[in-house]
Amino acid sequence: MKRANVRLALGAAALWMATVLHAWAQLPSASSTPPDGVPAEEGTTGQEEAGTPAAEDPTRTAGGALRQFMASRDYRTIKRLKSVMTDRLQARFDHDSSPFNGKRSNRLAAFDFTEKDLRPARPAAGRTGTPAVSYIAIVRSLWAEQGEATELRTESMTLTQQPDGLWRVADLTLTDSDKLRFGDAVPGVTALRLVLRAWYGGNVAAARGGMSESFLKKFAARDDALKALFSPPPGRQHAAYQIVAMEPKGTSAAVTRVKLYETVIGEPGPIDGTTHVLKMIKKGSRWLLDGWD
16 A cells, blocks of 8 residues: 555656646747847847858858848947947047937938949958958938938948957048938928928828828828829838928918938938929918929
8 A cells, every 4th residue: 555655646746746847848948039020139240130150140241241230320220239339439429429320310311332332441461362451432421400401411431340250330430421411490490390390200190280281182082192293102111301492482472392312221222312392381470382294
């Protein structure tokens, strides 16, 4: 009887241990991917975030490192930005980050370069025909505040290859800057900005209050067309708007020429913008959008 009880107790203990071990194996490890909607820790590389092999590290090429550097020039991705810098450039950033991220709400909206913009700074070991260990690239970038284009920069950037074969940005120099923000106090410009900010945010509902009845009537049976006017195409985003000129027409109307910029998130692309002519009219004390060509 005692032996039977011992066997029963041992069997129960073994069953309990197996249950515990099975439950422990089901627990997520520290390296598990975060749940959907929870971002990876700021500053991790694409390899760490997606669990991809090291061979897919974008900084294995100079162009990939430059693309990641430009796409990370934002206060929300500082760690990722610094991870693509050499130690010396990181020290410059820590001393003054404004040349990298802008000031206050002035943020990078779009950037442009091509692989052909990367030119060797010097041949490796002084021998012709050997792979370059340093490249210089000329990069154009559009900066905006609350969606309005403020500056077009041209910068020279030096990229160097590290001993581990990865590329890092070693230097950044501003070579040219064009100020773009419209500064004239033309009647109706404030109302125009509100409409264009709604375009920037893709918010047609917010823009409706700034439209004239005659303008809305044009889209009375074409609501989708009005939404399309304020929504970016698939795969793209509204990067910025620029008020190029605004000419009063008497005291109750104005015609303005604007540039609208779109971009693919995180990718280089032409900074040309599309030009449109907008008409503003005054109804009572309010200025309203009355035309968009």
